[in-house]
Amino acid sequence: MKTLFTATAAIAVLAFAAPISAKIANGTTVSDMTVTDSNGVQHNLSDFKGKRVVLEWTNDGCPYVQKHYNTNNMQTLQKEVTMDGDTVWLSVISSAPGKQGYVSGEGANALTRSRGAEPTAVVLDPSGVMGKTFAAKTTPHMYIIDESGTLVYQGAIDDNSSSRESTVASANNYVRAAMADLDAGRAVANADTAPYGCSVKYP
Amino acid sequence: MIRLLLSFLLILSSAATALARQTETLDTGKVTASIVSSLDSVQPGGTVWIALRTELDEGWHTYWQNPGDSGEPVQLSWTLPPGVEVGSIAWPLPYPIPTGPIVNYGFEGAPLFPVEMTIPAEVEIGETLSLKLDFYYLVCADICIPEEGQLTLELDVGEPESDPIWGPQIEAAVLESPRGGDITGAAEVSNNQLMLTFKNLPVGQVSEAYFFPFDQGVLGHSTPQNLRRGEAGIALTSAPEFLWTDGIAETVSGVLKYTLDGEVRSEVVSLATAMSLDIGAEQISGASIGLLAAAMGALLGGLILNLMPCVFPIISLKALSLAKTAHGDRAPARHSAWAYTFGVLVTFAVLAAILIALKAAGAQIGWGFQLQSPKVVGLLALLLFVIGLNLLGLFEIGTRLQGAGEGLVSRGGLSGSFFTGVLAVIVATPCTAPFMAGAVGYALAQPAMTTLIVFLALGLGFALPFLLLGYVPGLLAKLPKPGPWMETFQQVLAFPMLAAATWLVWVLILQVGANGTGLLLIAFLLAALAIWLLRLQSAVMKGLAVIAALGAIALPLSLTAGSQAVQSATLNSEAWSPERVAELRAEGRPVFVDFTAAWCVTCKVNEQLVLKTDRTKALFEKTNTAFLVADWTNRDVQIAAELERYGRAGVPLYLAFPANHDDVKGLVLPQTLTFSILEGTLG
Numbered sequence: 055m056k057t058l059f060t061a062t063a064a065i066a067v068l069a070f071a072a073p074i075s076a077k078i079a080n081g082t083t084v085s086d087m088t089v090t091d092s093n094g095v096q097h098n099l100s101d102f103k104g105k106r107v108v109l110e111w112t113n114d115g116c117p118y119v120q121k122h123y124n125t126n127n128m129q130t131l132q133k134e135v136t137m138d139g140d141t142v143w144l145s146v147i148s149s150a151p152g153k154q155g156y157v158s159g160e161g162a163n164a165l166t167r168s169r170g171a172e173p174t175a176v177v178l179d180p181s182g183v184m185g186k187t188f189a190a191k192t193t194p195h196m197y198i199i200d201e202s203g204t205l206v207y208q209g210a211i212d213d214n215s216s217s218r219e220s221t222v223a224s225a226n227n228y229v230r231a232a233m234a235d236l237d238a239g240r241a242v243a244n245a246d247t248a249p250y251g252c253s254v255k256y257p
Numbered sequence: 258m259i260r261l262l263l264s265f266l267l268i269l270s271s272a273a274t275a276l277a278r279q280t281e282t283l284d285t286g287k288v289t290a291s292i293v294s295s296l297d298s299v300q301p302g303g304t305v306w307i308a309l310r311t312e313l314d315e316g317w318h319t320y321w322q323n324p325g326d327s328g329e330p331v332q333l334s335w336t337l338p339p340g341v342e343v344g345s346i347a348w349p350l351p352y353p354i355p356t357g358p359i360v361n362y363g364f365e366g367a368p369l370f371p372v373e374m375t376i377p378a379e380v381e382i383g384e385t386l387s388l389k390l391d392f393y394y395l396v397c398a399d400i401c402i403p404e405e406g407q408l409t410l411e412l413d414v415g416e417p418e419s420d421p422i423w424g425p426q427i428e429a430a431v432l433e434s435p436r437g438g439d440i441t442g443a444a445e446v447s448n449n450q451l452m453l454t455f456k457n458l459p460v461g462q463v464s465e466a467y468f469f470p471f472d473q474g475v476l477g478h479s480t481p482q483n484l485r486r487g488e489a490g491i492a493l494t495s496a497p498e499f500l501w502t503d504g505i506a507e508t509v510s511g512v513l514k515y516t517l518d519g520e521v522r523s524e525v526v527s528l529a530t531a532m533s534l535d536i537g538a539e540q541i542s543g544a545s546i547g548l549l550a551a552a553m554g555a556l557l558g559g560l561i562l563n564l565m566p567c568v569f570p571i572i573s574l575k576a577l578s579l580a581k582t583a584h585g586d587r588a589p590a591r592h593s594a595w596a597y598t599f600g601v602l603v604t605f606a607v608l609a610a611i612l613i614a615l616k617a618a619g620a621q622i623g624w625g626f627q628l629q630s631p632k633v634v635g636l637l638a639l640l641l642f643v644i645g646l647n648l649l650g651l652f653e654i655g656t657r658l659q660g661a662g663e664g665l666v667s668r669g670g671l672s673g674s675f676f677t678g679v680l681a682v683i684v685a686t687p688c689t690a691p692f693m694a695g696a697v698g699y700a701l702a703q704p705a706m707t708t709l710i711v712f713l714a715l716g717l718g719f720a721l722p723f724l725l726l727g728y729v730p731g732l733l734a735k736l737p738k739p740g741p742w743m744e745t746f747q748q749v750l751a752f753p754m755l756a757a758a759t760w761l762v763w764v765l766i767l768q769v770g771a772n773g774t775g776l777l778l779i780a781f782l783l784a785a786l787a788i789w790l791l792r793l794q795s796a797v798m799k800g801l802a803v804i805a806a807l808g809a810i811a812l813p814l815s816l817t818a819g820s821q822a823v824q825s826a827t828l829n830s831e832a833w834s835p836e837r838v839a840e841l842r843a844e845g846r847p848v849f850v851d852f853t854a855a856w857c858v859t860c861k862v863n864e865q866l867v868l869k870t871d872r873t874k875a876l877f878e879k880t881n882t883a884f885l886v887a888d889w890t891n892r893d894v895q896i897a898a899e900l901e902r903y904g905r906a907g908v909p910l911y912l913a914f915p916a917n918h919d920d921v922k923g924l925v926l927p928q929t930l931t932f933s934i935l936e937g938t939l940g
Binding site for chain 2: 077153218
């Protein structure tokens with residue numbers, strides 16, 4: 055009888071060990087969701103239809119994020135991209151409470167000020183729902199949604215996966231290249247790249 | 258004094274280096290690092306293995322050449338005397354390291370990173386070579402820290418002499434480092450599924466296998482790799498990643514880690530893309546614990562099915578017929594038991610075949626599916642009603658209506674036993690007994706042959722008690738002797754039949770509403786009329802009887818599912834959707850999800866005894882738990898998909914997401930709920 059129970063338990067384990075890979079494919083329309091920013095303002099992704107949306111997963115304690123902020127690389131890109139007013143930049147923090155990178159709304163605003171960052175808004179996602187919807191794996195992990203709400207880029211910010219600040223200058227920035235492709239009406243050449251960095255600190 | 262102590266320490270440390278060829282150890286934070294050598298001295302023109310040895314703090318890890326979903330590999334940069342050449346790292350075999358939903362490939366403990374150095378012939382004996390290493394690694398627990406350092410190993414040129422401590426360790430590490438071999442492989446994507454096939458494995462039983470690609474973008478690191486064994490090789494299925502859309506090279510390489518006859522092995526394999534290898538027919542015999550366990554579980558589940566309330570009336574009918582044949586010659590009882598078993602097995606095989614066909618057609622289907630069709634429910638209710646009338650003695654067994662189902666069931670002989678088996682299975686399916694859910698869920702996720710085996714095991718378990726009755730004379734002899742009591746017993750059995758019919762009518766009310774149920778009641782009326790007309794000895798009346806009978810059968814067939822499914826719950830409940838669960842979780846509210854269906858008896862029992870009670874209501878209110886109901890009375894693709902996600906093919910399924918629970922997947926509660934389980938989970 056005991057073996058029968060063990061056998062049954064084994065089946066239960068086999069049957070339940072089936073997680074699902076939920077990566078959104080490029081070219082699919084991103085389903086609408088409501089997110090809350092560091093000032094407590096709610097945004098629907100659908101509010102941004104007609105604009106391009108750049109999503110940046112971030113965690114200020116992560117060395118790879120620090121690489122891009124200490125070298126002013128991320129801030130420059132934010133400024134460049136949002137300048138014409140047709141692109142929205144959302145920095146997303148999916149760190150769970152108690153984990154690295156988790157900040158309150160006030161904390162997030164203080165970070166933005168001290169780093170001279172210029173995102174349109176900082177989205178707080180402590181439950182990880184938004185992060186898991188996009189299957190965000192690393193900080194930084196970058197996404198671009200085009201004017202029609204279609205996902206057109208996902209992956210790394212650039213092609214140098216080192217945490218050394220000296221590597222930033224010579225790296226090929228995928229996000230900048232993708233924005234140029236979109237501006238020129240071309241399909242994004244490198245639309246799906248391997249994200250690098252720290253793991254997102256999900257709950 | 259301090260100077261004395263320092264010089265003492267210096268002597269100690271130089272004594273240590275004299276014992277083994279290594280540098281000092283450098284503490285970079287979470288890791289202490291040193292360079293170690295396989296030889297104490299190396300000869301001109303010889304080779305030597307030099308390794309970076311890292312000792313990681315408990316709970317921290319560094320990364321393999323492909324770090325997986327995040328992270329960065331260990332990096333070595335050598336500055337060497339002129340002429341000294343260095344090979345690439347002989348990487349240790351990595352482990353998949355899951356962190357939440359993310360999977361990395363890396364190392365814990367004290368991994369060695371050996372490289373082979375070739376010493377030029379020109380160096381002089383007695384010379385000392387300075388091997389300088391700049392190393393860098395990202396070390397992570399839940400947070401990540403980049404650490405780096407610089408170490409220089411001084412290596413003497415002379416007679417080659419193995420290092421007593423590091424020589425054997427480095428040798429073992431190099432031997433264990435995966436290298437190329439006989440295994441050939443291929444990778445192909447079809448239907449958005451990545452299939453990796455491997456052939457030419459050493460002879461033996463493969464129990465586990467995992468492929469670590471050298472490059473990112475080949476496969477989803479966090480997607481489990483499901484192993485299938487063929488006679489000529491193995492296959493792993495996983496999810497393709499972006500290289501397959503960006504343009505994949507003609508071959509992709511990586512390390513196949515596999516367990517052969519209990520021993521972990523690994524080999525570097527190069528996979529030809531856009532093709533698969535024929536790994537031969539599915540290996541059944543080997544299959545092993547998974548299949549054997551599933552079959553045993555199914556057998557047990559089948560046995561338990563006999564006790565389910567919706568099967569019991571049929572079973573008692575069978576007991577009655579056995580009681581009739583039990584006396585005198587034993588052979589008929591035996592034949593009857595086998596006929597019954599055969600009926601059960603054939604029906605389970607047909608069910609399995611239907612499931613396999615529908616699964617192949619991509620349909621979402623689950624256990625209890627038959628009763629989701631109002632036509633089937635209607636006909637079954639009619640059948641049970643007529644059997645009830647039969648048992649009450651309104652018409653006689655086996656003399657009339659030979660063609661109809663109830664006649665088949667209750668008529669004596671082998672065909673009667675066979676059809677009792679068939680009917681028992683059909684009525685049993687909605688009662689997903691706790692043991693069965695896992696087995697069926699397992700079977701549905703498996704290849705066709707496994708599904709069939711599990712279903713047949715289920716059937717065998719189901720039929721076992723009767724088979725036993727046929728063979729153990731002692732049991733049969735204990736059955737009461739035939740007599741006038743049998744007529745009474747038969748009439749008593751009519752009531753479970755009628756009760757089952759009543760239950761099905763109630764199911765139908767939920768499925769098609771009042772008008773549809775009205776049609777069924779008219780069918781009952783016509784059936785009763787037909788039976789009564791048949792008793793009259795007139796050809797005209799018999800003709801009318803046939804018309805009435807046809808009408809009775811036609812009416813349930815006209816039933817189609819309406820949209821008027823009624824949700825009855827005294828608890829404040831809302832309809833389930835994955836989005837709603839996520840929303841409520843984001844609000845920080847505990848959530849309880851009840852996957853149920855009107856035709857599911859276990860669900861109803863749980864509702865009456867546990868869920869719809871005042872104290873449960875109070876518990877939910879006190880803990881502010883949201884009660885979500887996923888009603889599977891009619892087919893619903895989304896619910897079927899969610900059940901499958903939890904490895905279930907049927908209801909009930911109870912999921913709890915307590916406030917402090919931080920897994921995306923909820924806690925799966927037992928199928929037989931109790932208040933204390935609820936309280937313990939949510940309270």
